[in-house]
Amino acid sequence: METIQQRFTVSFSYPVLFTTHLFDPSNPQLRLFFETFPGGDFRRKILFCVDAGVLTAYPELPLQAAEYFRSLPMEYIPEWVVLPGGEAAKNDPALFDAIVDAVDQFGIDRHSFVAAIGGGAVLDLVGYAAAVSHRGVKHIRIPTTVLSQNDSGVGVKNGINFRGKKNFLGTFAPPVAVFNDFAFLATLDDRDWRSGISEAIKVALIKDKVFFEWIEANAEALARREEAPMHYLIHRCAALHIDHIGGGDPFESGSARPLDFGHWAAHKLEYLTDFRIRHGEAVAIGIALDTYYSELSGRLTGDDAQRVIKVLLKLGFDLFHPALGEDDCAHLLNGLREFQEHLGGRLTITLLDAVGKGVEVHEMDDTLIRQSVNRLRSSHLAWA
Missing domain, CATH: 3.40.50.1970 (Rossmann fold)
Structure with missing residues (x-):
């Protein structure tokens, strides 16, 4: 036939x-x-x-x-x-x-x-x-x-x-x-005002170095809740998201989800905290974690990693939660497996090769993830 x-x-x-x-x-x-x-x-x-x-x-x-x-x-x-x-x-x-x-x-x-x-x-x-x-x-x-x-x-x-x-x-x-x-x-309360900025940092880090530099320069104004910088941030961030969605794979028929930089850990952290952490707050922690992982894996320079961390701190984000390291990070690592399942079986994680340049990888080293968590934990004690 x-x-x-x-x-x-x-x-x-x-x-x-x-x-x-x-x-x-x-x-x-x-x-x-x-x-x-x-x-x-x-x-x-x-x-x-x-x-x-x-x-x-x-x-x-x-x-x-x-x-x-x-x-x-x-x-x-x-x-x-x-x-x-x-x-x-x-x-x-x-x-x-x-x-x-x-x-x-x-x-x-x-x-x-x-x-x-x-x-x-x-x-x-x-x-x-x-x-x-x-x-x-x-x-x-x-x-x-x-x-x-x-x-x-x-x-x-x-x-x-x-x-x-x-x-x-x-x-x-x-x-x-x-x-x-x-x-x-x-x-909006200060938490919800701040939370959305993490998504702008995310898309700037993987797609637009100039936008990240703008966020660096305006972090204090954003933290003070000045309207004009926030309006620009929302418009620019929305434009980057829309350009990406319309430019390739809007319904994610492939396995890649480059706009989810920092999200695999964020999604799990939300569940581990019974959603007491807002999504944007969890994304900020996920960005910090994957930034340290990018550095530890030899992709990102130490100076650039610190630039990312400093911007997040200047905006008022708390970059560690004890749930990250529970049971030797077993719950967090399980979140990585769940993220892989959600993508259709092939793991695809976005990391940083440089500020403004994301790169997709298909393997994550459990040891380096634990080291990144430990670095966040020790840094958190120093920040406090």
């Missing part, structure tokens, strides 16, 4: 918009998006899912949104789905069920929209629920943290944690739009 070969290409395109006070009646961005979005002849609805912490800080949001949508040709659902923020959003299957129930109850179909307002974990959860409801409801992301505005919120991945494994269930499903509203950053 003759073989029938199927082949087709699907093109994805979505804007990442930078603004302030998205629901202010004088702000046209959201209105222009819906007025120009294809398929306006269909009956369209919009359902909002919101991070509970955001709603506490901005209780007026639902009323503002309701007023904003009065002038738009679509049905606004006044009942918002409220979700806990942080990694807890991705650990409770009942929250996924609540979103799917709302999609069903309010008749949100594939011509309608589910909009998520919150940090990265809430965006991951809502994006996953939207992607699997009706095989794909249109999803809008409105990130509210530094971390989600410069990294996770502008990408194409969605997911929840399952069976004790981070992002075990998930999809590659691009949003139809991302709206980065800088006004939301004003109410």
Whole structure:
């Protein structure tokens, strides 16, 4: 019998918009998006899912949104789905069920929209629920943290944690739009303000030496919560992530995940601390660990390694946690195996050959990992 070969290409395109006070009646961005979005002849609805912490800080949001949508040709659902923020959003299957129930109850179909307002974990959860409801409801992301505005919120991945494994269930499903509203950053606590900067350091270290040098020069201003440098950092970091996603393997069909520099240890550390450490804080520790490993393995100079550590410290990151070294690093090393499994069986870790130059390796030496942990531990005692 003759073989029938199927082949087709699907093109994805979505804007990442930078603004302030998205629901202010004088702000046209959201209105222009819906007025120009294809398929306006269909009956369209919009359902909002919101991070509970955001709603506490901005209780007026639902009323503002309701007023904003009065002038738009679509049905606004006044009942918002409220979700806990942080990694807890991705650990409770009942929250996924609540979103799917709302999609069903309010008749949100594939011509309608589910909009998520919150940090990265809430965006991951809502994006996953939207992607699997009706095989794909249109999803809008409105990130509210530094971390989600410069990294996770502008990408194409969605997911929840399952069976004790981070992002075990998930999809590659691009949003139809991302709206980065800088006004939301004003109410972040210092930990969440700082946490997102680690992802900018990560992408600068592996892709853009000039950007890392800019972070070095502006570290103190960022630590003081100056708005202008943070706005630039978010925009530049988002641009680097978007360029990478669109430039090669957006759905990670291969094994490489170069944008996960510092993440293999970070993911495990989050679990080992019951998520008391925020993702960005864990990434900062993971960056420090892999920076020392890069030095100990002969790839990175000692001077460059210290530059990385100094920037992280200047920003206020704590670069060690006792869970790293528990049981002679057995739990941490198990995280490396889990990371390998998540990649499809072939280990691919990004290390540093120089500041601004990442390199992929497929083996990690357990002894050097332990030495890197011990170096972090001893350095931590000296920093304290």
